[in-house]
Amino acid sequence: MSRRTPRPRHLWIRGDRAADRHRAARDLLPTAPVRVDCHRGHRGPYTGLGGLLRALVPDVLERWPDLVRAHRVEILTAAPHLHGLLGAEPETLTRVATGEERTRFYSEARSRRTPHGVVEFLKEYRTRREATGRAPQEPLALWFDNVHEADASDLECLVIMLRRCDPRQVLLLVGTGSTSPPGDVGAALARYADPVDAPSRASRPEERGTEELWRAYVASDGTSDDPAERSAWRDADPAARAAAHDARADELEAAGDIGHALGAVPFHREHGGDPAGAGTAALRRALDHCVDLGLYSAAADLGLRGRALTDPDTRQVDYCHFAAKAALALISLGDPHRARELYVELRGRYPLPRVHMSTSYNMAMLYTRFLPREELDHPLARAYASNGVALATLTEDPEERAFYTVFQQNGLALVEMHLGHLRTALKLVAEGVDRLDRETDPAKYRLHKSVLIHNRANVYAGMGMLRESMADFDAVVALDPHYPEYYLDRGNLHRRLGDDRAAVTDYETAMGLGPPFPELYYNRGDVRAAHGDLDGAVEDFAYALELEPGHLDARINHASLLRESGRLEEAAVSVAEGLASHPDSAHLLCSRGLLALEHDDAETARTSLTAALRADPRLYQALVARALLAHAEGAHDEAVRLLDRAAEQSGDDPDLLHHRGLSHLAAGRAALAAADFERALRLPGADRDGILAHLAQCA
Structure with missing residues (x-):
């Protein structure tokens, strides 16, 4: 190499x-x-x-x-x-x-x-x-x-x-x-x-006065790394300092740069003359912007800062808003336990139907989706979701009552899916779509209507009702034509229906709607490989790995296709990179073993294939390759044992029967060998000339 x-x-x-x-x-x-x-x-x-x-x-x-x-x-x-x-x-x-x-x-x-x-x-x-x-x-x-x-x-x-x-x-x-x-x-x-x-460099004697120092720190929007400026700012007269922060915030807001509204302006308002008023207002504006764009690290920070400044008794709505948005961000950041603490606090602090309705939904999502696997509790999630539905029905305004009830039922439907109750989930989602159409303004709740139709499409797909699912995917794409995930999902359904051309069209449409993500290229690569375009498939899998090096399925397919194409050095590099991230991957270990066989390195092949079977005792390709190696080394009984296990995975396969027959024959079991050869001859795709020659040896 x-x-x-x-x-x-x-x-x-x-x-x-x-x-x-x-x-x-x-x-x-x-x-x-x-x-x-x-x-x-x-x-x-x-x-x-x-x-x-x-x-x-x-x-x-x-x-x-x-x-x-x-x-x-x-x-x-x-x-x-x-x-x-x-x-x-x-x-x-x-x-x-x-x-x-x-x-x-x-x-x-x-x-x-x-x-x-x-x-x-x-x-x-x-x-x-x-x-x-x-x-x-x-x-x-x-x-x-x-x-x-x-x-x-x-x-x-x-x-x-x-x-x-x-x-x-x-x-x-x-x-x-x-x-x-x-x-x-x-x-x-x-x-x-x-x-x-x-x-x-050696620091020079400070020539600036104390006020000049702390005002420089304010002018830097709190980003200065000068210790003298920061120290002077901490020790400055609180009233003068607060006035300077307010003046700087006014200046930045007048400039109209939305970026400053997410960083410097909230900082200055927090340290200005009205942190609980103007400060929390600035934090809330920044928080909502960051949540809407999925910028969850900043959102969690802004939400917790706003919560700390807000009196929970006199400003209940703001306090709930900061806590709930912070919890949403924390879930996305992988900290569901801290989010649960915030929801539990809100439920204990406020005996209000709206608070309990909202947090019931969120607690249901935690227990059915976001907590670690060992802590998931779908029956408890269903209890929370049912409570949310019950509270939604108490909403006074008829249109809002319809919306909140349908929203809560959508959460309950997800729990029912996780419990395996697909028909119940379908009924809840379908009723929600119909109710929003009947009882709400057509111009309102368009996003949630699209979410419900998308969910119904997924439930149909899970139940094997593919035509009904496709009709819903077509509808949701028409409602929201610039949302790339819908094309990805519809493309996957086209594949299940056998229309690979339409699948690729959807994948490529999604590629043109925004920045790249690996699933699109992985899926298109899978289609290309199925149609014999190995170079195109390798290119797609390689790009998926460039985007997400830890994408295991893309790595397995990339390495396998490189090996099948004869690009053995590239395949070895891909396998090594994959094993660095996934050292226990049975498929990658198997690929390393197959590459070793290509280079007549029996020791590495044996070690790698054995490790692959330790990781996945049912991996067909590893069973067959390890059996062929055993046969070549004269361990014919071991070869037969491995091929027996492989046959449990594949059923009657002419090549496998041919190989097992050869191992029986080499071990002196001519009758068993002949039986395998005769079975192989009855199957399509058999190597008839080779099998007949070996069958003659049995006679």
Whole structure:
């Protein structure tokens, strides 16, 4: 196997002061990189990525408007202040629904799609820029500073960019404090970047007065890393400091930048003259925006900060709003226990029907879906959901009563599905669709109507009623034509109905509606493989793995198709990368064993195939391969035993019977061998000439 050339690496600039990191970055590159400050105190989520797009997009739009249009969804997700320049992205019902009509929220997976789309944008921008002779042979250099203070959205983006961007094309400079950031971003920096320490210069005597120092800290929106400024701010006169915060908030609000409303403005209002009033109002606006866009790390922080400032007795509605939205965000962040604490607190604090109706639904979802598997309790979830339905029926307004009852019944339907009661679930969802059509304004609750129809389509599919399911998928696509998940689901149903061409059309339509996600490419690759387009399938599986390296099914298929295509070195690399993430995968262990057989490495093949069967004793391919190896080594009884187990999986297979007959024959059991050969001859696809020759040996 040839040794691969080491990939160039990005640069990780470490230093506790921004000024020191700036000097180090300036010394590293001949031309100034595009620099953005990632400190979440400025613009909250996507402070860094949004700043990068704000710097690049106007020029790209002027030169290549088609490139910007192709990535408009992810650009506007990370940089909403560019709406005035680009216009609105294609609307989905989820995006336009407001208030209590917002009954579906984006999954946490959506935040991983945005960086992937931006990576594609940057790579294509670099390619076009070089093709026009602009900065040839130079990478596009991007300088992300203050990463240790970034929001989770920027950290997730940087992890993806560090992995996917080739430094020869898009070079990242990442500035952090002197210690390694925790979690995934620290691991990504260690793997993909070379560290560069930024030496500190000797500090000069401070010439600024105390007031100048603390006002500088306020002007930095609380992001300054100057200890003197922060210390002076802490010790400043509270009234003067609060007035300065209010003045700075007024200035930022007048500028109209939505980003500041998610970071700096709430900070200033919290420390201004009216934290419980103007402060909580700013926090609530930012919270609602972040929840609506699926920016859950920021939403959890904003919700808990707002809850801490809100009096639970005099401002019950605001307190419930902050707690409930924080709980929703915590669930999406994988902390259902903390969310449950918040719901239980609300149920104990407020003996109000609306509070108990809402939290009953949420407690049902926790116990049927979000808690760890060992803590799920579907009967208890059904009790909570039934309580929610009962309370919904007490709503006074007829239209609202219909909506709330149907919403609660939809939750109950999910619980019934998890209990295996598909017909009950179908009845609840179908009744909900009919009731909303009869009893509510057609212009209202459009999102929830689409959710119900989508749920009914899934229940139909689970019951095997595929034509009815397709009719509902067609209806929901017509209602919400820019929502990519609907095309993914309908494409999967087309496959079940045997219409692979329509499936691929739906997958490719979804690909054009927003940033990429791996399921689309994995599914299209599966269709291509089924139709013999192995190169196209390998390409799709490889891209799915570029998006999500831990996608096990894509890895298994990618490695297998490379091996079947004779691309053995590439297959070995894919298997090794897969086993690094999934060391107990029976299929990958089997692939390693099959590759070893291709190279006549019997010892590695034996070890790998044995490990595969230890992980999955019923894995057909491993049973057959291990049997053939045993036969070649003269262990004919072991070969027969393994092929007997394989036959339990496949039934009558002519090749398997042929191989088992050979092992019987080699062990001197001519009668058993002849019986296997004769059975094989009666099956389609048998190697008749070879079997007849071996049958003659039996005689």
